[in-house]
Amino acid sequence: MAEKWTAVQLQEFSEADDMKVSPFYSDGKTYGTPTWIWSVVTNDNLYVRAYNGQNSSWYQAAMQQGAGKIHLAGQDYEVKFERVANTPELDHAISAAYQTKYANSPYLPPMLKEGPVGATVKIIPNN
Numbered sequence: 001m002a003e004k005w006t007a008v009q010l011q012e013f014s015e016a017d018d019m020k021v022s023p024f025y026s027d028g029k030t031y032g033t034p035t036w037i038w039s040v041v042t043n044d045n046l047y048v049r050a051y052n053g054q055n056s057s058w059y060q061a062a063m064q065q066g067a068g069k070i071h072l073a074g075q076d077y078e079v080k081f082e083r084v085a086n087t088p089e090l091d092h093a094i095s096a097a098y099q100t101k102y103a104n105s106p107y108l109p110p111m112l113k114e115g116p117v118g119a120t121v122k123i124i125p126n127n
Contacts, residue, residue, distance in 0.1 A: 003125045014041040016073035023061035023068035032061055040097035046123045047094050053115030084120040091117055
């Protein structure tokens with residue numbers, strides 16, 4: 001069974017805007033270069049989307065390696081990356097969370113388009 005984030009962590013994550021994601025390189029033990037990325041919390045889970053869709057190098061590494069680390073809310077966490085099975089309900093909930101958290105950003109509209117939506121990743125603690 002997958003580990004879960006605590007309610008306190010989820011609250012901190014929902015307010016933080018400092019996420020950097022570092023999936024492992026192909027050796028499975030060296031962390032990749034940290035990539036700054038938007039994150040949202042919905043349905044008691046942490047999600048990210050790749051701005052450049054499934055062609056994003058960090059996304060490809062996350063899907064191939066399945067693990068790495070993130071920096072969020074001032075902390076580093078060992079994590080697992082899980083491909084999201086897109087459903088209209090989940091897509092809508094995640095998009096709504098993006099719209100709420102990043103409402104004033106000119107980068108918001110592209111994050112709601114098909115490419116990034118199809119590159120949604122659930123991040124779970126690896127402990």
